[in-house]
Amino acid sequence: MAAFAPSASTSSWTPSSWRTRPVAQDVAYPDAAALEAVTQRLAVLPGLVTPNEVDRLRKQLADVAQGKAFLLQSGDCAELFSDCEPRKIDAKLKLSLLMSLVLIWGARLPVVRVGRIAGQYAKPRSKATEMVKTAEGEQEVLTFRGDNVNAFAADPAARQPDPQRLLLAYFHSSTTLNHIRGALGSGIADLHAPHSWSLAHVRSPALQREFSSVVDSLGDALHFMKVVGADRADGVRGSLESVDYFTSHEGLMLEYEEALTRRAAGVPGASYQTSESPSSSEGASSGAHYTLSAHTIWLGDRTRQLDGAHVEYFRGLANPIGIKVGPSMKPAELVELLALLDPKAEVGRCTLICRFGAGKAPSLLPPLIRAVRASAHADSVIWCCDPMHGNTRTSPLDASIKTRAFGDIVTEVVESLAVHAQEGSRLGGVHLELTGEVDARGESVTECVGGSMELSAEDLSRRYMTHCDPRLNYEQSLDIAFLLSHSLRA
Ligand code: PEP
Numbered sequence: 477m478a479a480f481a482p483s484a485s486t487s488s489w490t491p492s493s494w495r496t497r498p499v500a501q502d503v504a505y506p507d508a509a510a511l512e513a514v515t516q517r518l519a520v521l522p523g524l525v526t527p528n529e530v531d532r533l534r535k536q537l538a539d540v541a542q543g544k545a546f547l548l549q550s551g552d553c554a555e556l557f558s559d560c561e562p563r564k565i566d567a568k569l570k571l572s573l574l575m576s577l578v579l580i581w582g583a584r585l586p587v588v589r590v591g592r593i594a595g596q597y598a599k600p601r602s603k604a605t606e607m608v609k610t611a612e613g614e615q616e617v618l619t620f621r622g623d624n625v626n627a628f629a630a631d632p633a634a635r636q637p638d639p640q641r642l643l644l645a646y647f648h649s650s651t652t653l654n655h656i657r658g659a660l661g662s663g664i665a666d667l668h669a670p671h672s673w674s675l676a677h678v679r680s681p682a683l684q685r686e687f688s689s690v691v692d693s694l695g696d697a698l699h700f701m702k703v704v705g706a707d708r709a710d711g712v713r714g715s716l717e718s719v720d721y722f723t724s725h726e727g728l729m730l731e732y733e734e735a736l737t738r739r740a741a742g743v744p745g746a747s748y749q750t751s752e753s754p755s756s757s758e759g760a761s762s763g764a765h766y767t768l769s770a771h772t773i774w775l776g777d778r779t780r781q782l783d784g785a786h787v788e789y790f791r792g793l794a795n796p797i798g799i800k801v802g803p804s805m806k807p808a809e810l811v812e813l814l815a816l817l818d819p820k821a822e823v824g825r826c827t828l829i830c831r832f833g834a835g836k837a838p839s840l841l842p843p844l845i846r847a848v849r850a851s852a853h854a855d856s857v858i859w860c861c862d863p864m865h866g867n868t869r870t871s872p873l874d875a876s877i878k879t880r881a882f883g884d885i886v887t888e889v890v891e892s893l894a895v896h897a898q899e900g901s902r903l904g905g906v907h908l909e910l911t912g913e914v915d916a917r918g919e920s921v922t923e924c925v926g927g928s929m930e931l932s933a934e935d936l937s938r939r940y941m942t943h944c945d946p947r948l949n950y951e952q953s954l955d956i957a958f959l960l961s962h963s964l965r966a
C-alpha cells in the first residue's frame with residue numbers, strides 16, 4: 477500500500493486515486509490478471525445510466541434538500557442474479573410506485589424514487605469467514621460477499637471470489653434496468669386504482685378504517701385529476717402515467733466503479749467520453765466524472781473512514797451520493813467527511829442516511845444536526861432515515877435467522893421525525909429494505925415480525941427468502957407508507 481496523501485481535499489483526484497489508500501472490506505482476488513481483464517472490458521462497455529439522467533436526479537435531490545420533495549429509497553438488501561426476472565422486477569417497481577403514491581398524498585410533495593436495484597449485489601460483512609455444514613462435516617469458508625463477488629452456496633470453492641462475476645453483475649444490472657425502462661415506458665406507472673389495493677391483511681379494525689380512508693381520499697383525488705385532465709398538464713414526463721425511477725447501490729467494489737467511471741463530454745451527440753474521444757470543456761457538466769453504474773451510490777457505514785479508499789473515490793464523483801451514518805459517527809467526523817466529499821456544499825449532493833436503531837435517535841441525532849447546521853453544509857444536505865440497519869436481531873426461536881421488528885422500524889422513523897421537528901430541521905426521506913415479491917401462491921415473504929398482519933417469530937420460517945438482511949414485505953411496506961403519509965401530513 478502506498479503512503480497516504482497528506483490531505484485528500486488538496487490532492488488531485490483520478491478515478492484510480494483510491495488505490496493509494498487502505499481499502500476497507502477489500503476482496504482478495506486470487507488471480508490479479510483475470511481481474512484486470514474484466515475491468516478493461518468494463519471500461520469500454522456503455523454506461524448503464526447517462527450523465528443527463530444523473531443530473532436530473534441531482535436536480536430532484538436539490539428539491540428534497542430544500543423541502544420541496546421527499547426521497548423514497550428502497551429495495552433489496554442484496555439482489556441476486558436470479559432476481560433478474562420480469563415478475564420479480566415488476567413486483568419491486570410496483571411496490572415503490574404504490575408507496576410513493578401514498579406518500580405524495582400524505583406529504584403533498586413530489587416523491588423522488590430511488591431503487592436499491594440494478595446493481596445492489598455487493599455486501600460488506602462483519603466477518604471474513606464463517607463455519608458451514610458441508611458433506612465433509614463442519615467447515616470454515618469465506619463469507620458470501622454478494623453475487624458479484626462469490627456464490628451463496630456453502631462450499632469452499634463457490635465462496636472463492638471470481639472476477640467474472642463483476643462482468644455478470646454489469647450484464648444483470650443492464651438487463652434489469654432495460655426491463656425497468658421498458659416497464660415504465662409501457663405504462664406500469666399507471667396504477668391509479670387504489671380501491672383495488674387489498675387491505676385484508678390489516679388485523680386491527682381501527683387501522684383498517686384509517687388506511688381505507690387514505691385509500692378513499694387518494695382514489696377520489698386521482699379520479700378528479702383524471703377528469704379535469706390535470707394528470708397530463710405538464711406533458712410527457714412527470715405525468716401520472718410515467719414517472720422517474722432512479723437506481724442505486726452501495727459503492728463497495730471500487731474496481732467495478734472505477735471501470736464504469738466516465739468523463740462527461742459536453743459535446744452534442746456524445747453524453748460521455750470513451751478513452752478514444754477528444755477531451756472537451758463545453759457543456760454544463762463537461763469534464764465532470766460520473767460513475768455510470770447507477771444514478772447514485774452510497775458509502776457504507778463500514779467503509780466511510782476519512783483516509784480510506786472509498787471516501788477518496790466518492791469525493792471525485794459528480795453523482796449525488798449517500799453516506800450511511802451509524803451510531804459510531806461523531807459530529808466533528810461528519811463535518812469533516814462532508815468537507816471532503818462535498819467541498820462546494822452543493823445542495824442535494826449528500827444524503828445522510830442515518831441508521832441508529834430504535835431508541836437511539838433522540839440522543840445521537842441532535843448533536844449531528846447541530847454540528848452540520850454550524851458547518852458550510854447547513855443548507856445542502858438531505859437527512860434520511862434508514863430504520864432497518866440498526867434494528868437487525870436474531871429470531872428468539874432460531875439464532876441463525878436474522879429478523880427485524882416492525883415496531884422497532886416504526887419507532888426509529890417516528891423518533892427521527894420528532895427529533896428533526898424539535899431541532900427545526902427536516903426529515904427529507906427514508907431508506908428501506910423491502911420487497912413486493914410473493915411466492916407461487918401469491919403470499920408475501922415473512923422476514924420481519926409485526927406489522928398489520930401481526931407476523932410472529934413462528935411465521936418467519938414460512939417464506940424467509942432473503943439471502944442477506946430481512947426485508948419488509950408488501951403489506952408491511954404499505955403499512956409504513958400509510959404511517960409516514962399520516963405523519964408527514966400532520
Ligand atoms: C446496507 O444498506 O445494506 C448496509 C450494509 O448498510 P450499512 O452500511 O448502513 O450497515
Ligand code: MN
Pocket residue numbers: 553554865909944945
Ligand atoms: Mn442490508
